[in-house]
Amino acid sequence: MNQDLENKARAIVNLLNNLAIKLDEINPENFDEKFQSAMEIMMVIQKIKDDLIKNYGKENLLKNIPEVCQGAKLIEEKYDNIIERFKKALFKLENELSSLNSQKKIINYLR
Secondary structure: OOOHHHHHHHHHHHHHHHHHHHHHHHHOOOHHHHHHHHOOOOOHHHHHHHHHHHHHHHHHHHOHHHHHHHHHHHHHHHHHHHHHHHHHHHHHHHHHHHHHHHHHHHHHOOO
């Protein structure tokens, strides 16, 4: 494998690993900071990937560096997990608000 291709593939794998760590750290309290950092890493990965596709072709990359594809799939799963966690938190909050509104209506009715 070409040294340039190998170096850039290794860089992408390292960046994907860093991105995975950032995504695992995201929670409602640090979302803005961690998500912005994750997006910056994604932009660097995209730039390297575009350069590799331009120089070597997509099929050649898929054949020679499958670990990048595996890492990308892992990141996609992590994004899906974040969305699911935030949906669950939102649903829980909606239920709590609904319960509070019901309690408020009961209190007003009892007056």
